[in-house]
Structures are given as structure tokens and as C-alpha cells.
Amino acid sequence: MKTLFRRTIMAGAAMLALPLLAAAPARAATELRIMWYSDANEGDVMRDLLDRFEKANPDIKVVLDRVPYKTITDNLPALVSSGQAPDMARVTDLGGQSSYYLNLTPYLKDKAYWETNFKDVLPWVRPAGETDGVYGLMTQLTITMPIVNETLFQQAGIPLPGPTATWDDWAKAAKAVAAKLNVPIPIAIDRSGHRIAGPAISYGAKFFSADGQPALVDDGLKTMARKIYDWHKDGVMSKAIWGSVGGAAYRGANEEFSNGQVVLYMSGSWQFGQFAKTVGDGFDWHGVPNPCGPAGCSGMPGGAGLVAYKTSKHPAEIGKLMDYLASEPVYAEFHARTLFLTAHKGLMAKGISYAADKPQIKKSLDAAFANVKALSPVAFQLQGYRLNRVLFTPLTVRLNQAISGEMSLDDAFTRMTQDMQDGLKAAGAK
Amino acid sequence: MRAALARLIDWPFEALQRALGAARMPYVFVLPNLLVFGIFVVLPMLLNIWYATTSGAELMPGQRPFTGLANFAELLDCGNYLNVASCRQDRFWRSVDNTLWFVAFQVITMVVLSLITALVLNRKMALRGFFRAVFFYPVLLSPVVVALIWKWILQPDGVLNAILVANGGQRVPFLLDPSWSFFWTVVVSVWAHMGFYVLILLAGLQAIPPDLYEAAAMDGTPQWRVFWRITLPLLMPNMAVVLVLGLIRAVQAFDEIYVLTGGGPGTATQYIVQYIYETAFAGQVHIMGLAAAASMLVGGVLLVLTLLQLLASARAKQ
Structure with missing residues (x-):
């Protein structure tokens, strides 16, 4: 009886100890968490690359927390400000919370590699006043540009406007196509200040005063804003996009474009992968050169960056992971499989073999590269400005109020300036 | 043991x-x-x-500089309170204005419809249990689900427009026209919450002693007089509860309307809670001081309204 009792106790103890022993190596591994959003397949590609990293570094486990984009824009900032940030996150508001980013420099193997290849985009993620240091890795370089439904142009028998066509030329052509084929939306523009900024720059908007201070409203911006306002009045643009939501909410026209209801969609290069999937062979679509104005044919650069936060307890492991993801073969593979434009200078020179088997993807990527070359310096300055959304948000909110008939366009311009000043004041901008 | x-x-x-x-x-x-x-x-x-009472964009309370009543002063800075365009924070006043109209229409519609529904469901009728469940069912749904269902019905390519077009009508911009959008936020809100208030009123109706109705019937009292002299006075405590809860809930309206219209078109359906949310959390710079001050003003108004309601119902009881 005594032996039986002792055996039972020992068996119980062994059963309790086994899971603890089994968990021991797992507990030893460092866990990194990345908050990640996806537009298309980039989450899957990243997971694949991370699996390989984990295999080569069994002491590091990387958890990819996939979240909707809205979580990145609305919830992540609150988490970061309250000290609850994940180790890393994929963000598009690159400079907005840069004061919380971890300076990766001490943890990287070869800072010179980063500085050589990411020279133009490193300042986008640096905190205010910082001129040195690596604070993040661009996972995607984007450019805002129009995407057209070429099949509609062919069916209407109207030629596509040429590479130097103005916004007015495109509006006229798109309206003619829509009228002929009874398509509901000639031109759709994402409901976002960032999307209007490129066309506004083409019409002479500067966004900054001569002394470098933010200055939202000038003649260039007024000209483009008035066009968008008029286009809503005369049916070139549909209120279904800008009018269907309020405030600063983002609204795209992806669904409408995929359903063949839009002739020209002003969005950006990040849509290529998605449209390749959603449109398929439904119709011919592709990106086109940014329409021109008197000051150029500019879009807006942008993109998403992978950043780490100071609150992370594993900066060394983050450095290791960032080095892996930034290494030329891995970085090239990520971009080739996601059809993203690259921010890597070496790869830009060499070219990336994109996994694009469709002619519309190839055509779109060619147009995107041409659009990158045509970017105005103002566009780079605006994108690199840490508080650029303080300019974009009033542009969206107030222009939308004017379009809805709540205020005149002139009142909207006055309010835009006031909102921008309020935002800058609250952010403590000098 | x-x-x-x-x-x-x-x-x-x-x-x-x-x-x-x-x-x-x-x-x-x-x-x-x-x-x-x-x-x-x-x-x-x-x-x-x-x-x-503090300003700046910092989240941690200790890092925010004290500014006293500056946020309240900014919110209340208006040339003419009847003209929102003259106000420094015009979006706050537009939200207040929208909320007042919404509360007026939504609460009145809700109370009247809830009362009629409760009176009907209190009668002896076939499938009474089924109909009670039908009216209560929307209350069980998540606000987001409610909004998505209605969005599917009301959007330009939605079910309602499909029916209109199929019957030779024109598409109606239900969610793109300010007046229509406002109308539908009231309808959706009433549809989603009415069941709860019907239940409260139904409980009140069932608590009225039946012998009062029997006595009235023996006296040959007309139905409208029975309703006016017996049902309504005895239902007043429940009506007061419905009014107060409905009023508070209408001022708090946010989730289903945010998903349905996003506050648009323009700011036509942006109510006060959405203004507070967007000011505090949606922009790149979170202006939490202004949002907190707005929420305190709204809280104060709600408190006064609730006290007035309770006072009125206490007087009615006496």
C-alpha cells in the first residue's frame, strides 16, 4: 500500500514536471510581436520570410499579429502613447509617432548598408530634429497615381489621354466614356488628403511657406480643390465616395473599380496586387502616368514602414530581424512577390524580377516607375514632414463639407487653415 | 456538511x-x-x-500642461450660438445641433411607437409570443450588425433602390443626401432599440389591475377614455423610465450610426459622441483636452435633462 502510494505520488510529480520541462526551451526563445496590416498578400509573404528567419534563429520566435488597417491608424497610436506598444508595427503614418521609435543603429550589423540603400527614406521615420540614425525599414514604397479601366475606353471608342494630359483632359475623357457606356463614376479619388496632395502640387500647391513652415492653403491647392468641388457638381465625381462618410474617415473606391463602375480611379501603386486578384481577367486595367498641371505631373510618395518601439525589451533581436529583412535577397523577394515598389537604391538600379505574369501589372509597374521619376520635390518634402496628416485631415474634412453644401469653398479654406493651426498647436509644433 | x-x-x-x-x-x-x-x-x-483642464497631445496625465478652463472657453467661443459658422469650434456646434434634432425626433418616435406596439402586444391575439420576440430581436443584435444590414438595404446599389428601380422608380440617394441620411439614422436607431422599451411598457401594462378595466367596461366607458384615464396614468412611471433611458441613449448614439453613415454626408449625421471620438482619437494629433471638455459639457446637459425628467414624472405621480 505504501509502495503504491509512493508510486502514485512520483507518477503525479512526473506528470506535473513533464510539461514544465517541455516548455523550458520554448520559454527560453525570445518572442517578438509585430502588429501588421495587409492590403493584399504581403502578410502571407512576410510570414513565409519570418518562418525562414525563425528556422535560422531558433532562439527567436516572431508573432505576426494581423490587424485591420484601421487598428493601425486608430488604436496603435493610443497603445504606443500609453507604453503598451508591440515590439514592432507596420505603419503608414511614418513620422507621426517617431518620437517613440527605437533607434536601431546600435543593433544593426552594417549601418553603412542601410545608409547607402535607404538614404532617401530614412529621414521619413526619424524623430523631429534627428538627422542620423536608423529608425525603421520601408516595407513598401508607394506612389499615388490613377488606374484606368481601359476596356471601358475601348468600348466607348475614346482614346486614352496621353502621358502629358492634364487633369482636365482626363476628366473630359472619363466623363465622355461614362456617358457613352452609362458608367456611374467617371473619376473616383480616394477620400484622403494624401491623394489630393499630388494633383494639388501639379497645380502649384507648395504646402510650406518660404521659411519652411506648414502652409496648407495657397492658389495651387485652391485650384485643385475647386476642380474636385466642381467635379462633384457636374457628375465627374460621385458623392458615393466622398459623401458616403463624414469626418476624416478614409473611403476608397476599390469595390466600385473592381465592379467596372469607375473609369479612372486615383489611388496608388499598392492597389496593383489587389486588382490583379479581384479584377482578374474581368477587364483590362492598368496604372497610367500622373496627369499634369502647370507645375508638373506629380503624385505623392508614401509607403509603409516596419518600425520598432523603445518600449521593447528585445532590441538586439529586433536588430537581427531588421538586418535579415533588409538584406538584399530577402528584401528583393518580398517586393517581387508583393509587387511593391522598392525603396532600396541597389535594387532600384538592378531592377526586381516581379512575379507579374499579367500584362496589366507590368504596364502598371512601368507607369509607377515613371511616376516616381516625375515626383515634385514638394511631394518629398510633404511626405517627409512628421505632422503631414495635420495638413491632410483638414483638407479632407473641410473639402467634404463644402462638397456636401454645408459651407462655401472659401469658408472651407479658412477652416482648413484654422484646423491645421489647432493641430500643430496641440502637437506642440514650433 | x-x-x-x-x-x-x-x-x-x-x-x-x-x-x-x-x-x-x-x-x-x-x-x-x-x-x-x-x-x-x-x-x-x-x-x-x-x-x-489640460492641453497638448500627450496621453499620460502627468505630461499634460494645465490650462484651466481654456478648452471650455474654446468650445463656447461663438459669435452667435444660433449660427454655427460663427463658432470657433464649428464642428462641435454642428454636432450639438445635429444631436438635438436627432434626440427630438428619435425619442418622440421611439416613445410613441413603443407605446403603440406595447398596447397591441398586450392584447389577446394569435402568435402574441412570436410577435413579442420579433420586436425584441433587433435588441439582441450587435450595433455593427444592425448598421451593416441597413447599409446593405440603403446604399446606392442596395435592396431598397433595387426594388424602386425594378418598379420603374428612380434611385434615391438614401445615404448620400443629408436629409435622407438623417431620416434613416432615426429609423435605424428606433428599429434597433425599440424592443427594449416595448418590454418595459409591456411590463407596466401587465401590472395594471384588470378589475379597473372590468369596472370601466361595466360603466360603458369608451376605449379612448379608458386609455386616457386608466392606462396612461398608471403607465406613467414606466413612461418616465422609457423617456429618461431613451433620452440618454439618444444622446449617446454612436456605434450603429458611425458604421452606417460615418457621420456623413459632410457632417449631416455627425452626433456629439462621434465628434468627441474623432477629436480624441481619429486624427494624427489627438486633441484629448477639447474632447474631454466636450464630453463634460454633454454630461452636464444630460444630468440636467435627467433631473428635469425625474422632477416632471414625480409631479405627474402626485
């Missing part, structure tokens, strides 16, 4: 009673609730006051 269990639970309380004395024991029993109330209600209220 039961006694042993009681002894097991008793001993810590006996020890506490010996230490604190019998008079203080009630506080021990209330303490868990007080803690929950303190942490989740009182503390956030105090924090809200601190945010309302």
Missing part, C-alpha cells in the same frame, strides 16, 4: 468583525462593489476632468 462549510466561510468574517467592530462590517461587504465602481467609473471621471 452545510454547517462545516458555513464555519469555513465564517472565520475570516468573524476575525474581521472582531478587528473592526460590527458597525463597520457593512463597509466590508460593500467594498468589492465600491472598488469596481471607483476604478471603472469614478477614476475615469476624475481623469476626464484632468484631461479637460
Whole structure:
């Protein structure tokens, strides 16, 4: 009886100890968490690359927390400000919370590699006043540009406007196509200040005063804003996009474009992968050169960056992971499989073999590269400005109020300036 | 066995009673609730006051500079309160204006419809249980689900427009026209919440002694007079509850409307809670001081309205 009792106790103890022993190596591994959003397949590609990293570094486990984009824009900032940030996150508001980013420099193997290849985009993620240091890795370089439904142009028998066509030329052509084929939306523009900024720059908007201070409203911006306002009045643009939501909410026209209801969609290069999937062979679509104005044919650069936060307890492991993801073969593979434009200078020179088997993807990527070359310096300055959304948000909110008939366009311009000043004041901008 | 269990639970309380004395024991029993109330209600209220009297975009209370009543002054800075365009924070006043109209239409519609529905469902009729469940069902749905269902019905390519077009009509911009959007936010809100108020009124109707109706019937009293002289006065306490709860809930309207219209077109359906949310959280710079001050103003107005309602219902009872 005594032996039986002792055996039972020992068996119980062994059963309790086994899971603890089994968990021991797992507990030893460092866990990194990345908050990640996806537009298309980039989450899957990243997971694949991370699996390989984990295999080569069994002491590091990387958890990819996939979240909707809205979580990145609305919830992540609150988490970061309250000290609850994940180790890393994929963000598009690159400079907005840069004061919380971890300076990766001490943890990287070869800072010179980063500085050589990411020279133009490193300042986008640096905190205010910082001129040195690596604070993040661009996972995607984007450019805002129009995407057209070429099949509609062919069916209407109207030629596509040429590479130097103005916004007015495109509006006229798109309206003619829509009228002929009874398509509901000639031109759709994402409901976002960032999307209007490129066309506004083409019409002479500067966004900054001569002394470098933010200055939202000038003649260039007024000209483009008035066009968008008029286009809503005369049916070139549909209120279904800008009018269907309020405030600063983002609204795209992806669904409408995929359903063949839009002739020209002003969005950006990040849509290529998605449209390749959603449109398929439904119709011919592709990106086109940014329409021109008197000051150029500019879009807006942008993109998403992978950043780490100071609150992370594993900066060394983050450095290791960032080095892996930034290494030329891995970085090239990520971009080739996601059809993203690259921010890597070496790869830009060499070219990336994109996994694009469709002619519309190839055509779109060619147009995107041409659009990158045509970017105005103002566009780079605006994108690199840490508080650029303080300019974009009033542009969206107030222009939308004017379009809805709540205020005149002139009142909207006055309010835009006031909102921008309020935002800058609250952010403590000098 | 039961006694042993009681002894097991008793001993810590006996020890506490010996230490604190019998008079203080009630506080021990209330303490868990007080803690929950303190942490989740009182503390956030105090924090809200601190945010309302500080400025900047920092989240941590200690990092925010004290600015006194500056946020309130900014919100209340208006050339003419009847002209929102003259106000410094015009979006706040537009939201207030929208909310007042929404509350007026939504609460009146809700109370009247709930009362009629409760009166009908209180009658002896076939499938009464089924109909009661039908009216209560929307209350069980998540606000997001409610909004998505209605969006599917009302959008330009939605079910309602498809029916209109199929019958030779024109598409109607239900969610793109300011007046239509406002109308539908009222309808959706009433549809989603009415079941709850019907239930309260139904409980009140069933508590009215049937002998009063029998006496009225014997006297040959007309139905409208029975309703006016018996049903309505005896239902007043429940009506007061419905009014107060409906009013508070209407001012708090946010989730289903945010998903349905996003506050648009323009700011036509942007109500006060959405203004507070967007000011505090949606922009790149979170202007939490202004949002907290706005929420305090709204809280104050709600408190006054509730007290007035309670006062009115107390007078009605007398």
C-alpha cells in the first residue's frame, strides 16, 4: 500500500514536471510581436520570410499579429502613447509617432548598408530634429497615381489621354466614356488628403511657406480643390465616395473599380496586387502616368514602414530581424512577390524580377516607375514632414463639407487653415 | 456538511468583525462593489476632468500642461450660438445641433411607437409570443450588425433602390443626401432599440389591475377614455423610465450610426459622441483636452435633462 502510494505520488510529480520541462526551451526563445496590416498578400509573404528567419534563429520566435488597417491608424497610436506598444508595427503614418521609435543603429550589423540603400527614406521615420540614425525599414514604397479601366475606353471608342494630359483632359475623357457606356463614376479619388496632395502640387500647391513652415492653403491647392468641388457638381465625381462618410474617415473606391463602375480611379501603386486578384481577367486595367498641371505631373510618395518601439525589451533581436529583412535577397523577394515598389537604391538600379505574369501589372509597374521619376520635390518634402496628416485631415474634412453644401469653398479654406493651426498647436509644433 | 462549510466561510468574517467592530462590517461587504465602481467609473471621471483642464497631445496625465478652463472657453467661443459658422469650434456646434434634432425626433418616435406596439402586444391575439420576440430581436443584435444590414438595404446599389428601380422608380440617394441620411439614422436607431422599451411598457401594462378595466367596461366607458384615464396614468412611471433611458441613449448614439453613415454626408449625421471620438482619437494629433471638455459639457446637459425628467414624472405621480 505504501509502495503504491509512493508510486502514485512520483507518477503525479512526473506528470506535473513533464510539461514544465517541455516548455523550458520554448520559454527560453525570445518572442517578438509585430502588429501588421495587409492590403493584399504581403502578410502571407512576410510570414513565409519570418518562418525562414525563425528556422535560422531558433532562439527567436516572431508573432505576426494581423490587424485591420484601421487598428493601425486608430488604436496603435493610443497603445504606443500609453507604453503598451508591440515590439514592432507596420505603419503608414511614418513620422507621426517617431518620437517613440527605437533607434536601431546600435543593433544593426552594417549601418553603412542601410545608409547607402535607404538614404532617401530614412529621414521619413526619424524623430523631429534627428538627422542620423536608423529608425525603421520601408516595407513598401508607394506612389499615388490613377488606374484606368481601359476596356471601358475601348468600348466607348475614346482614346486614352496621353502621358502629358492634364487633369482636365482626363476628366473630359472619363466623363465622355461614362456617358457613352452609362458608367456611374467617371473619376473616383480616394477620400484622403494624401491623394489630393499630388494633383494639388501639379497645380502649384507648395504646402510650406518660404521659411519652411506648414502652409496648407495657397492658389495651387485652391485650384485643385475647386476642380474636385466642381467635379462633384457636374457628375465627374460621385458623392458615393466622398459623401458616403463624414469626418476624416478614409473611403476608397476599390469595390466600385473592381465592379467596372469607375473609369479612372486615383489611388496608388499598392492597389496593383489587389486588382490583379479581384479584377482578374474581368477587364483590362492598368496604372497610367500622373496627369499634369502647370507645375508638373506629380503624385505623392508614401509607403509603409516596419518600425520598432523603445518600449521593447528585445532590441538586439529586433536588430537581427531588421538586418535579415533588409538584406538584399530577402528584401528583393518580398517586393517581387508583393509587387511593391522598392525603396532600396541597389535594387532600384538592378531592377526586381516581379512575379507579374499579367500584362496589366507590368504596364502598371512601368507607369509607377515613371511616376516616381516625375515626383515634385514638394511631394518629398510633404511626405517627409512628421505632422503631414495635420495638413491632410483638414483638407479632407473641410473639402467634404463644402462638397456636401454645408459651407462655401472659401469658408472651407479658412477652416482648413484654422484646423491645421489647432493641430500643430496641440502637437506642440514650433 | 452545510454547517462545516458555513464555519469555513465564517472565520475570516468573524476575525474581521472582531478587528473592526460590527458597525463597520457593512463597509466590508460593500467594498468589492465600491472598488469596481471607483476604478471603472469614478477614476475615469476624475481623469476626464484632468484631461479637460489640460492641453497638448500627450496621453499620460502627468505630461499634460494645465490650462484651466481654456478648452471650455474654446468650445463656447461663438459669435452667435444660433449660427454655427460663427463658432470657433464649428464642428462641435454642428454636432450639438445635429444631436438635438436627432434626440427630438428619435425619442418622440421611439416613445410613441413603443407605446403603440406595447398596447397591441398586450392584447389577446394569435402568435402574441412570436410577435413579442420579433420586436425584441433587433435588441439582441450587435450595433455593427444592425448598421451593416441597413447599409446593405440603403446604399446606392442596395435592396431598397433595387426594388424602386425594378418598379420603374428612380434611385434615391438614401445615404448620400443629408436629409435622407438623417431620416434613416432615426429609423435605424428606433428599429434597433425599440424592443427594449416595448418590454418595459409591456411590463407596466401587465401590472395594471384588470378589475379597473372590468369596472370601466361595466360603466360603458369608451376605449379612448379608458386609455386616457386608466392606462396612461398608471403607465406613467414606466413612461418616465422609457423617456429618461431613451433620452440618454439618444444622446449617446454612436456605434450603429458611425458604421452606417460615418457621420456623413459632410457632417449631416455627425452626433456629439462621434465628434468627441474623432477629436480624441481619429486624427494624427489627438486633441484629448477639447474632447474631454466636450464630453463634460454633454454630461452636464444630460444630468440636467435627467433631473428635469425625474422632477416632471414625480409631479405627474402626485
